[in-house]
Amino acid sequence: MRKIIFQKIVLLTAATLLSVSTGFSGEGISSGPVEAFRHYHQNVPQQKVVLVTDKQQYLAGETIWIQAFLVSARTHKPDTVSNNLYVEFVDASNNLQEFLILKLENGFASGSINLPDSFPGGNYQLKAYTNWMINFDKDFHFVKDVLVVTPNEENFVERDVIRQNRRFNTILEEQKEQMQFAFFPEGGNLVAGIENRVAFMAANAIGTGVGAKGVVVDQGGREVANVQTYHNGKGIFNFVPQAGMNYTARIEFENGEKQTVSMPSVMPMGMVLRIDNRGDTLNINVKANLPPNQLATSSRILLLGHTRGNLRYAEEANLVDNRFDVSIPSNVFPDGIAHFTLFDSNGQPLAERLVFVNNDRGFDPYAPLPFSIQQEDGQQVLNFYMPKAADTLRTSAYALAVTTLGAENNEIEHNIVTHLLLTSDLGRIIDAPWYYLSQNDPERVKRLDLLMMTHGWRRFEWGNLLEGILPPLRVAEQTGLTLFGQITPISSARPTGRIAVELSAGIQERRARMSTTTTDEGFFTFSGLDFSGVYTAMISVGRDRRGRIFEVSLFDRLRQSESFILNAQTIMQPTTERGPNWQRKPQPNFWQRLLTRDIPARRSREPVSMFGTPDQQIFLNDLDVTYTSVFDILRDRVTGLNVVGGQIVLRGVTSFMLSSEPVFFV
Template sequence: MYRRLGLAFAAVLLLAVSAFRLPADDGVFQRIVKSLVSFYGTSLPEKAYLHLDRPFYASGETVWFKAYVVEADSHRPDTLSKVLYVDLLSPRQRVVAQRTLRLSGGLAHGDLALPDTLATGTYRLRAYTSLDAQRQPGLLLYPGPGHRPNCCPTRPRPGGERPHRPAVFPEGGNLVEELESEVGFKAVDGQGHGVALQGTVLDEQGQPVASLNTRHGGMGSFRLTPAPGQRYRAVVVLPGGGKAEYPLPTSQPTGYTLHVSETADDFVVVLRRRMAAGAAPAGPALLMAQVRGSVAFAAQAPLTGTAPITAMLPKAKFVPGLAHITLFDEQGTAQCERLVFVPNPPGIRLTLAPDKPSYATREAVRLKLTATDAAGQPVAGAFSVAVSAPSSAFADGPTIASHLLLSSDLAGPVEDPGYYFREPQTPEIRQALNDLLLTQGWRRFVWKELLAGQLPSREFALEQGLSVSGQVLTAAGTPAGGRQVAYLQTNPTREAQMQTDASGRFLFRGLDGLDTTHVMLRAPSKKGEEALRIRLPAPPPAQAQPNALLAATAFSTALGEYARRSAQQQAQARSAKLSQGKTIALEEVSVRGARPRVVADGAMRPYSNANAVVLQVKDDVVNDSKTLIQYLAGRVAGVVVTGSTVNIRQASTLQNQSGGSFLIEPLFLIDGAIVSGEAFAAYPLKEIQTIDVMNQSAAGLFGSQAYGGVIAAYSRQGKDGPAKDPKAAFVGSRGGFLSFQMPGYYRAREFYAPRYEAAAPVQGPDPRLSTLYWLPEVRTDARGQAQLSFFAADAVGTFQATAEGVTTQGTPMRGTATFVVRKALAK
């Protein structure tokens, strides 16, 4: 069912000179196209985007989200992957919560309840499948009730620290002597955010040859014609008033240049080449333009001198997104590259229309959603709708269009991605977008590697259901092929075995329908061999900084008001829950209980010291090859170890019907999870920090299954705290053993949206102050429409409805509408 192997190709020739011609069938062009096909057919890249109900949250609130996973080349949502992971990362880039979602047609929705103990900061949501890893831009968490309202995160003040070197990027790739080039540059502070600079480009004699001034996001460009043998430097004035000098790249004596400008209908490409004196004429160069593997233009032309050759590339022949324009020499080596952006056609629209401009509190609100294509015809698609209080401070945040068409195909984060999609598209916005594409490179592949046959390998198996996959490696890190891997899970108990393939990989399928369960993997080593290692797929690396931090002056007022509203909302929600149904007032009571015991390993225990004998495993056992059962032998009075079995005297003997006695195995636990006696006996000691042994008295805590006593081991990684990331590499993988929690599919909650009927009595306070409405599943009908209705709450003011989604043909769409809620007049 790997069906993404086709490549759309249409040779487009609308040229300003007659020098261009169709590519000759000489193998160079065919090799390039074949490499593109192989890349998308082998790597099967995907993109993931999360639509959130609002841009920032307070601790104690809930994040509602809709996930859209699309094929990276076509943007169609019918993806091969059926499992999506959504992680919440703390400001220190630790996973503090995770959701595992079942994808249906590339779609899923869920929610994250934020603990009220989360610290203030910028958290990050990332969504990814096993095939591709994309990250959602930053999620700003504002302090909830009880926190100081002025402790919000701020961008470092410009001038407070020396910015990084204003990185310089000659258009096409290189500066060539005596050939004019457009040069892009970007100035950032220590946090990676653009800063405003101005300065001058000087030659070796100190003469100014160009001036530079940043525009949006600390980016800008200037024109430069390098003189032979000259070196250039930029002298800039820093935001704090100081000065700094930065050298420009050295120009080359020979080479190619490529310059792209645009008109309303075309991309205008100008090519030049400077050859060494007396050099023999070279073969024709190849100019090719493609968008995510779809070739829109390809033609050959000789470049034998510095005289420019111009090509007109009609925009109508490009699909929306980032177009990759490349100039290849006669050998098929990429010499110049340039990115340009192709927006959605103007006619593509997603509109939201409320039936009234304003409503009274608790009045019914009706919205009509309409999706049309470039020709104004209705289109089918999947959408999600959120209605919340608007915030101008985050108006330029990410959207589904900015992510799929722009950010996801660029290297590194894009600051204020929504800015480039503002309507109307002014010359200033188009210039800022040009600066961005001059300074930020395409991220999916490198031509040199691709044409050399170095295709990206898929680290682990495609997930079309819950599964456990990984790789077994030797102690030296080489693949261990043909090795046995044992799988054991609890709740319910399941055991399986399989052999690794030649690359050491394994895959246990058929885990759908499970709740979160404890899983252990074991790969025994051969006699005399060092312990093997088990590797699980690693999650995508966390980006160091979010994309959308704003200066404190830009959002302090908005977040201060938001914190106040959040505190009010949560107080009303608690009050509403208490008022639902009957309540009974109790006299003062005293409740006593035993606090869960915590020992040196930091793990929480439901029993006290009197219940257990505790063995502390010393830290010097890291290189010990003993197993748990070998360590237990002879260490605890009353514990008898015979071969691979363990019995606890006075807790494990029962009589049978004939009067004889037989032994009952104790209950075995590792990090609180029940495991089989065989798995417990083989568990490596080096993984364990403490072992608790309890006799039959433990049956009061663990039930009849503990009639033979309990032996509970706690690993060095089993401390109470944030859940382990089940996709992390080498988690607990020592001695050929791996232990982790395998999450089941998350069951999304339903957004609370009360209905107020005219004849019904007035209910308690409505706690919806931030998000009035969230509907993650909206489908358009044959007319391209969908009808939505909900009731306003007690909150008054302006609210914004935002719809996002993607059509069945892969077009990302977004629409907004605003309306006002006013206080209802007393009857």
């Protein structure tokens, strides 16, 4: 028997690992899977994104404050490779309400989304991803549910919103009433003649667990097992399937609906992988039903175990009497989902199993921290004191949210710990994930193991790894921000042709000037924009020899068109009818009307001017760049202004006479 237990967190190369154990040459079964595993994780590193918000439910008119964390999926340490983080704010009808590009610095970024006081109430989701994450499955992008409440919305809601809300509620109600049932044999297959442990899940179409009961019968109608949900629609039973026999389950859901569900086919020969999580140890049992003549040549097996791509355990052994048993200390694996795979003598995967390891060495994000309040210069200053046990975390990043006393905070159920250790590796939204991690008692360990048995590993497939197939990398990382756009003539059917384009981008203290030439179709790209905070980008189009006027369009080329994902947290859209005091236009300034009395406004005595309020003012004393003419200042500093042939053009055609000259110029 050759066994390797990797005690270091750092992932070593396959050659180093295999040389640790005496007599383990790495030339047996393990050479193929271990080398394929190493090759994949060296060439296709993964990332995880977490968005922490100050709360999960907002009133229209409030601000969503966002703290973003980007980490390596293997180490959970800050990822410093990516520079841009894309954040989408999507409504329940798949409409993009906000799109942010946050600049990452050492894996951290912050931002905000301002909600107008007439913002439609209901379900929303925050999605987040990087350029690198676009290359992989969207299921591993960050998703967070947000609920917006809009007071008095029924009295100014638009017809389109009502129609969308009604349509959404109809679909949600149908999905909630649509029952589904699935079996999950431990290891992945039913094998004849061996006791198999089978997990199952009853849920509606949005993934909410429901109660169900029933019986499993063979093709002759004989009952072989009872089915009864145990926790959140999940349950488990044992039985010994027979070769050549088909099995079905007669299921009755809690709403009275009945279904007949077929079980997976029974394999006449194979192996069953069983793992019992005892807290401090993982007891692993492999059983096979190989005949003596085949057992003599095919008894060699390989068992690999990793957590987030960190290979922690590898053992190559022989089956003895069609059986193999081993106990592994849980602390060999870091906290999180451990992924075990069983290989046959040809190095082909036979069975897989997920196990959650909780060594009680994690950091509780809701542990109370002692603090004191003191007055400094008329302000209250809060001083927080980290406990001694957290001394090693002093250099970590923390997010502080200030909310109303007694306000409900669903953030407890979905937090940075549950995402990093649980949902981010399953690729699915888990209902109440903090329930499984908040305590480590035997009952919760049992229920968490049911969650593991009803989900599979989805970050990679062993079949592709063994064949050396890597996912295609369509998008590379970028340094700074990139602007994509197209220039098209407004009143001409001719192709745009190659047109000179200039870009002035930045803030007053720091601006960059760049130039390029469009393609024949008018497309252009400016890359490497590196600014902090909010900055302006002004694009100027060169003079066209035909005198054509152009329109400039900017694209979100990397935007992923994320759609809203129905899940257990989704509620019915609140506003489906007009109120008795409905008005055609939205009612603005809700908070101002709420906090102030209705005092008639006095007529202003200020003299009336023929000039309106300027949109922008430029003070020459504030400029730190030397300009050669006033036209250069205006072209560089005024939004929407361009200088063409010595004439000032404001946003294209601006009058009925097709003139682009400003009406007033001071």
